[in-house]
Amino acid sequence: MLELIAFDADDTLWQTEDLYARTQDRFEQLMAPFGQAQAVAQKLRQTESRNLELYGYGIKAFMLSMLEAALELSDGGIAGRDLQTLINWGREMLTADVRLLQDVESTLAVLSRSHPLMVLTKGDLRDQESKLSRSGLGGYFTHTEIVSHKSRDTYAALLAKYHVAASRFLMVGNSLRSDVLPVVELGGFAVHIPYYLTWEHEQVASNATDTRSYFELENIAGLPALVERLHRL
């Protein structure tokens, strides 16, 4: 019955928010001469939020936001070597080991035997392709789609492109806002696998969700059994 199973990548297949959170901690320490940790964190969040429309998602956008926040917090007085340090942290993030979440590989191995699988992720093109390649998971996926946002229209266009009806599509991801709600609206199936860290931008008010219309799993390992259940419907 299901013709296509798509997976979000960041914090669904591999850790991502941890990397940002760790760099943000270091940023707060570096900027300590110019402000309390809380004020520094707030400035960075505001800068990211202001830049989101212009820069989009991803580590390069985050690097630019760190640099801008550092210049603004220090009123241009921050030392050049500290700015270079920020750039170096970004470069470390871009080349950091891809840490797979638990049971991801074994689950994909099982499901890829019976279904075409797709990676369907937001973010920076180069960065996401590089992570997929370094993750070693590339072989399990028939399709890769990297998109700039995940709205109902994005999903509708993708399903049309692949000639798949929404009722035969299952999306798996950690973001209610991006991975679950728009798919459910279209009449597709969605599985929410929460990650302990959620980027503020991805959070939705809990009353915006209807818990009956999608599935929630604690761990991706439960997915093959769920897929089998759907096939028996």
Add this chain to the structure above:
Amino acid sequence: MLELIAFDADDTLWQTEDLYARTQDRFEQLMAPFGQAQAVAQKLRQTESRNLELYGYGIKAFMLSMLEAALELSDGGIAGRDLQTLINWGREMLTADVRLLQDVESTLAVLSRSHPLMVLTKGDLRDQESKLSRSGLGGYFTHTEIVSHKSRDTYAALLAKYHVAASRFLMVGNSLRSDVLPVVELGGFAVHIPYYLTWEHEQVASNATDTRSYFELENIAGLPALVERLHRL
């Protein structure tokens, strides 16, 4: 006979290199206290080239390369307000008017009546989608594909995805290296429309090309007649 006509975007549909060249001129002026124009330009080129694999294409990558080159050229001594100026120039580039090249709109209007058209461009996802949207050309294209590089494998994968044989595919672009040679290798048709500025990275040695296997047009306005000729083959 042709089932799909794809167009490169930057410097094929609209001006792009001009924007980079103009910002590079301003960069040379700003960095004059730290080096001769030629040395500054060389440093920026080297930095871009070093970063290409890690950052990919696009304006955000260029912004980071300008900042890194400025920090290195000044040995960290450049003023914070000058770095902010570099960031502002990048932001201007990201929101600059999209300047269509001559006869692009009328040509797309003609061809879109008889063929499905695709935008097939390298670069930064958010940036390219934004330019397409601001260009007003979106309505002429059935498909949009933004890729991180344009190799023979990239084209082969795309044609498989759209179920189009290479022999029924025509690619139009300003880069021999990215738009023409890989398509010709696959057995497809390609039209080269040179732009007066070519980014160094896209240049190929002239002996790498076989002038018999692709078409060259001075202006995109010649495309409908060429397509008609191909259909009569």
